[in-house]
Amino acid sequence: MDALLKVKDLNAGYEFTNFKTWAVRNVSFELNKGEFLGIAGESGCGKSTLAFGVIRLLMPPGKIFSGSIEFNDIDLMKIDDESLRKMRWKEFSMVFQASMNVLNPVLKVRTQIYNSIKYHVNMTESELEKRAKELLNLVNVSSKYLDAYPHQLSGGMKQRVVIAMALALNPKLVIMDEPTTALDVVVQRRILQEIDELRRQLGFAIIFITHDLSLLVEISDSLAIMYAGQIIEKAPSEKLYAKPLHPYTYGLMHSFPPLVGKRQKLHGIAGRPPDLSSDIKGCPFYPRCEKRINGVCDIENPKLVEIESEHFVACHLYDGK
Numbered sequence: 001m002d003a004l005l006k007v008k009d010l011n012a013g014y015e016f017t018n019f020k021t022w023a024v025r026n027v028s029f030e031l032n033k034g035e036f037l038g039i040a041g042e043s044g045c046g047k048s049t050l051a052f053g054v055i056r057l058l059m060p061p062g063k064i065f066s067g068s069i070e071f072n073d074i075d076l077m078k079i080d081d082e083s084l085r086k087m088r089w090k091e092f093s094m095v096f097q098a099s100m101n102v103l104n105p106v107l108k109v110r111t112q113i114y115n116s117i118k119y120h121v122n123m124t125e126s127e128l129e130k131r132a133k134e135l136l137n138l139v140n141v142s143s144k145y146l147d148a149y150p151h152q153l154s155g156g157m158k159q160r161v162v163i164a165m166a167l168a169l170n171p172k173l174v175i176m177d178e179p180t181t182a183l184d185v186v187v188q189r190r191i192l193q194e195i196d197e198l199r200r201q202l203g204f205a206i207i208f209i210t211h212d213l214s215l216l217v218e219i220s221d222s223l224a225i226m227y228a229g230q231i232i233e234k235a236p237s238e239k240l241y242a243k244p245l246h247p248y249t250y251g252l253m254h255s256f257p258p259l260v261g262k263r264q265k266l267h268g269i270a271g272r273p274p275d276l277s278s279d280i281k282g283c284p285f286y287p288r289c290e291k292r293i294n295g296v297c298d299i300e301n302p303k304l305v306e307i308e309s310e311h312f313v314a315c316h317l318y319d320g321k
């Protein structure tokens, strides 16, 4: 398959004079053109740092410490700031947590959509209007709201407008970092389904980040589970749901109620994730893991390895140790 994004051994975090937070640790993954990848994990596990990092949007004190990122065969680690600025929105765009608040309260929707296009392409006023209507149409917002101010829209509609802006220049990749978290569950699900329909229609790839794994059920092509800055399991979604291998993934999947099928007993995961500003010896899940192997798991951090076709897991239960 055609890889659009290749991330290799990425390390990133936040650097201060007296300490460093290592929020993304040796992360490697590939994303194909048009693929929908879901990234899930508890709050604070490094999802946002990874999202901002892979499109070089991490601002100080955030920093990429090492690793390589290739987007459409372009080395994003070597590219200059101006070229990177040109690529943003056009090649890849981002809708982030609570991004409905990025809408300027004193500007009409029309002006904000126009501005997101005008910076990159020359269009006449009537072309801009046509495109803005098209975009609102795509996200199921009536074009009569072009002349509305953000406060006249509901939360879901504001989020749809922001998604429309992210799609304005037909990017090849849209990264969505908990874009629907502020909305109620029913609206979240509906917007996610609509985003997926748009992806099928327009062909862009998606990285969708959430702390709520249940939201991705039946929608994402593949899933990566993050824990303490690392991807600890990655597989096509149906494989991961049918057979989660990592004890943390298993715990995560049994800590939310299934949407369909029989009711199950829910289990939380006892304990807390490790502090990302300290060195972690051994498997980061060791203190919380019911299956830990003393003398092995506390000594060596397992690498992410392919156990079955396309099913990667970082756990000593599977690497012969």
Ligand SMILES: Nc1ncnc2c1ncn2[C@@H]1O[C@H](COP(=O)(O)OP(=O)(O)O)[C@@H](O)[C@H]1O
Pocket: 014, 021, 023, 041, 042, 043, 044, 045, 046, 047, 048, 049, 050, 061, 062, 276
């Ligand atoms: N601006 C920042 N300055 C310092 N530390 C940060 C900053 N943003 C995030 N972190 C730290 O980086 C780690 C990962 O955070 P983040 O990537 O936001 O996780 P997630 O998106 O999964 O909740 C956390 O320990 C968090 O405290």
Ligand code: SF4
Pocket: 246, 247, 248, 283, 284, 285, 286, 289, 290, 291, 292, 293, 297, 302, 314, 315, 316, 317
């Ligand atoms: S490596 Fe060991 S401690 Fe870590 S998840 Fe696997 S069994 Fe548990």
Ligand SMILES: [Mg+2]
Pocket: 047, 048, 049, 097, 177, 178
């Ligand atoms: Mg986040």
